[in-house]
Amino acid sequence: MPELVFFSGTMDCGKSTLALQIGHNRSARGLQGVIFTRDDRAGEGKLSSRLGLVTDAVEAAPDLELYGYLVEKMSRGDRVDYVIVDEAQFLAPAQIDQLARVVDDLGMDVFAFGITTDFRTKLFPGSQRLIELADRLETLQVEAMCWCGARATHNARTVGGKMVVEGEQVVVGDVDRSAEEVGYEVLCRRHHRRHMTSATAHAAALSPDVLPAGPA
Ligand SMILES: Nc1ncnc2c1ncn2[C@@H]1O[C@H](COP(=O)(O)OP(=O)(O)O)[C@@H](O)[C@H]1O
């Protein structure tokens, strides 16, 4: 039975890499897929992994009707066996409904990849709809780690290394950005709740208040 599968995890846990691997394994067996993405860091119409691989993709702009796109492609004689969607959190809920229709009416597997929650721990609308509609939810196996060594479960947005909690839901960016830039850091829930990033934890550890008393 064809399925709508939602592979989710924090930022930097290997979602795009897995998307590329699934595509590679299927194309190695002669299957043909369509890859959709939205607002990848590498630019429009790209699916990129931090392992260095990048492939062309169809930019799923807000006004792109995904079911109609695939039907039109097939009516031109192109074969489509499966669909991959990266950065699925950025899709509109209606586009996720279109993906469910692709599975049910066109009989294709759809593999969607994305983060579930934003920097304020709120579900992205696209991810919420995927959780509601997916046949299967898969949590990525390669767990990202918080600076404390615990499993990272949340995405923090940082400015100058400090966690921020105000701002637009969507700001394309990356982990390991220089201190001045808007960036992201994955944290365990305990440190996300306390707004403790690696930079602020490091600064606190160096503070004279917590240094052991030495000779005068
Ligand atoms: N230099 C590296 N060597 C080995 N693995 C790396 C390296 N850089 C990144 N990775 C792996 O790639 C993962 C990020 O992959 P990516 O597919 O870009 O993540 P996501 O799409 O979930 O944000 C990291 O968690 C890490 O496992």
Ligand SMILES: Cc1cn([C@H]2C[C@H](O)[C@@H](COP(=O)(O)O)O2)c(=O)[nH]c1=O
């Ligand atoms: C938490 C959070 C993330 N984003 C953006 C930042 C990146 O461009 C993507 C996630 O990409 P990845 O391949 O999973 O690393 O989402 C955002 O816009 N808003 C947020 O709150």
